[in-house]
Amino acid sequence: MHRYRSHTCGALRESNIGETIRLSGWVHRVRDHGGVLFIDLRDHYGLTQCVVDPDSPAFALAEKLRSEFVVQVDGRARRRPVGTDNDELPTGRVEVYVDRIEVLGPAADLPLPVFGDQEYPEDIRLKYRFLDLRREKLHQNIMTRVEIIKSMRRRMEGQGFFEFNTPILTASSPEGARDFLVPSRIHPGKFYALPQAPQQYKQLLMMSGFDRYFQIAPCFRDEDPRADRLPGEFYQLDVEMSFVEQENVFETMEPVITGVFEEFAKGKPVTKVWPRMSYTAAVRAYGSDKPDLRSPLIIHDVSRIFRQSGFGIFARALESNPSVRVWAIPAPGGGSRAFCDRMDSWAKSEGQPGLAYIFWRDGEEGGAGPVAKNLGLDRTEILRRGLDGRLSEWIELPAPEMNDLGLEFFPEELADRYRQLRPVGMNPGDSVFFVLGKPGDMARFAGLARMKISDELNLMDKERFELAWIVDFPMYEYNEEDKKVDFSHNPFSMPQGGLEALETKDPLSIMAYQYDIVCNGYEIASGGIRNHVPEAMVKAFEIAGYGEQEVVERFGGMYRAFQYGAPPHGGMAAGVDRIVMLLCGTTNLREISLFPMNQQAMDLLMGAPSEATTKQLRELHVRVNLPQK
Structure with a gap:
């Protein structure tokens, strides 16, 4: 027999009655019914009721078990007594009569309960996230997330897309938020940036002739946290297509997003024809x-x-x-x-x-x-x-x-x-x-x-779930703080009217081929048709205060690629976290993420951010200049 289990805790059915069983898992709870101990044993797959009576050689050890002990039990599967079935559990008609218990991992007193879904202070939950993730609702949310991402991949591949992985260490880019910078040891005084999005790389893939790209992409933005925006990192279904107009993107992506919602909506109506x-x-x-x-x-x-x-x-x-x-x-x-x-x-x-x-x-x-x-x-x-x-x-x-x-x-x-x-x-x-x-x-x-x-x-x-397209975003907006014209959305989008509009119109009147998908009051995706004309790209950035030389320096890869046969292209990025949040029926992204930071952008489990050692700083040629207290 396998060292730890013959079955999982969610596998036993009436067909297993009479078999010798070995299970391993966590003690969910222990109930004492007139001297007979009932142990609900839980693993990733489900829960099985185990019975230990005073005649069992395992009874003395069973009396010492507490919640979240990891144990292995040996016994025989039998039919639950009449009237004690639990139809809410797949294993609810079977129990294991235990004759042997081995403690694989004892548990100290718990800082938060695992049984039940009662509210608990968030900082405690995040510090002990490994316990929090054992809770049934949160565990289900994470597995729903896994299935949603699998569905996205399957649907994108069905639409003829190919999954590519783009670099994590890259150059800084004006995506509208602060970059996370990574100092270079080999190149003193220079820094990489973690990508706010794979925007330039996915456009370069189109320049390289790959035609249809997607990726479940990690993105990094140094933003203040909110309930619907995690600090640090988030994930998006990133998409780019060559030889398309806005309508082609809509026709391709609408069935993907609709299909994902319909698959996981649990019977709730989903918009059939999206308004625009x-x-x-x-x-x-x-x-x-x-x-x-x-x-x-x-x-x-x-x-x-x-x-x-x-x-x-x-x-x-x-x-x-x-x-x-x-x-x-x-x-x-x-x-x-x-x-x-x-x-x-x-x-x-x-x-x-x-x-x-x-x-x-x-x-x-x-x-x-x-x-x-x-x-x-x-x-x-x-x-x-x-x-x-x-x-x-x-x-x-x-x-x-x-x-x-x-x-x-x-x-x-x-x-x-x-x-x-x-x-x-x-x-x-x-x-x-x-x-x-x-x-x-x-x-x-x-x-x-x-x-x-x-x-x-x-x-x-x-x-x-009410889905809709929002289209015709302004290309620019006026930044009151800096008293200048800024990009209002994605700086790489094609202005409606192209170069002529950039040269002849008031910038604040120019619309862009930019679009969002919204659902139930949340923006869940954003995209646009890209500005692939070098002269128009330079002019667009010039209006926002970037000189041609600065454009060439900061976006040299894209600028050069546009000189050598750039196909018309466009795409979008859908927020995986927000889609999962909506489909799981919660309003907080921490309820659908594995190891999120808290509201102060701190990882309480791993202790990040932390101070670097003097040796590390010396190797990176970095000196810390802390603000005065």
Whole structure:
């Protein structure tokens, strides 16, 4: 017999009854039922109930076992007594009657429990991650991650892609975040960078004629941690294709991502036909470039209703600054003063002066609240009737291409849910909230208010995955801190209009062939068609403050490659961690990652980052200059 086991702890079935069994695993828990000990033995594959009674030669040792001891047991498989089956376990009709136990690894007192999924301080969980990973839910999440990555690989290969591995030690690149630098021992005073993404390498693969590349790529960015962004490193499904336009990328990748979601959604609906909307339309209609389309609410521009109205605060702001707008967020079912006051208090907790509102009650002409009183009956009635998703001379559209406030813009399934939850006009029992300001300044808060209303009024179907493309991102943005024009997305993307647009247009008006995939309020992928024309590449970087010489020095490999026959190419990168997070039903990436850092970017298990020795620093020709305390 095998030294440690004849079966795993998840393998035994009724067909094994009567067989001699050897199992090895962790003691999940011990239960004493009237002198008979029941030991739940656990390994990676499952759990088996083992029984030790006082007549067994193993009883004396069994009494000393505690949770998480690693033991080997020998015994015989038998049918569980009638009425004691556990149908939740694959092994739930069988138990092992034990006649021998060997302790392979005793366990000290546990700093956190393994049995159960109760909350525990995160720093303790990360310091003892090897124990935390034994917990059932987290263990399942990690195995789901493994299966999702296998599915991605299988689907990419099915689309004709080849997996290539690109270098980890590389040169610094302006990807929008800080690099992790690695000092060179051989070349004193020079540094490698860990790749923020394999961007240049995958484009160079296209220059090399490989046509279709993918990789489950580790990426490194020295960013502040968030719940949906791990510090240090993350993984992405990195993709690049030659001889493609934007539409070709969409046609190729949409079934891959849809297929992965459908495979692991556990029966939850997944978007069949993905909506597409411009960056401008998404921000205007939802207050976010990663909108959560599970909510049917659309933000309306109602500035015309408030111009020259009796509601002086808004009217004066609109008159004094033509860039100021009033946005309305409908709240079907939120028509009570208590709800409106609660939303107003929430807005103040978000650092806002408040949240103006109107609500409608039975038997009351016009709306209720200070806004309705000052706006007047006629304008309030126009507002009430206009917020039905129909065209109105008073209600402005979120974007020119969004006909009928988006009903023609979305797939029919989305439009139907929008109509169901948004009756014709606002009715008694409904309310509407208003946000005043410049769109660039108020969009984020308006988006948060939209989601807060949706959540409070249970307007979202949370048991679904809503996927969409966001397209036509601005090529550039103005950096207020540095007072200069910067790339807004990926610096290697092709501007719409090419070199001519770069030479003749206001940089802040240029759109790029850039696109994101969003799901349930998260950006899960980003990509673009690449700028493969050397002159256009130099001009694009010049606008962002990089001289031609600097472009050649920093991106010499790419620049040279473009001189020798560069195919049109494009691609994207999907965030593996965020996709797994969504499919596992959690909102924290630490729940789907093996050995993550904490919120201070520290690895509490391994003790990183740590100080280097004097010898190491001397070899690297590096001197530490610590800040003054």
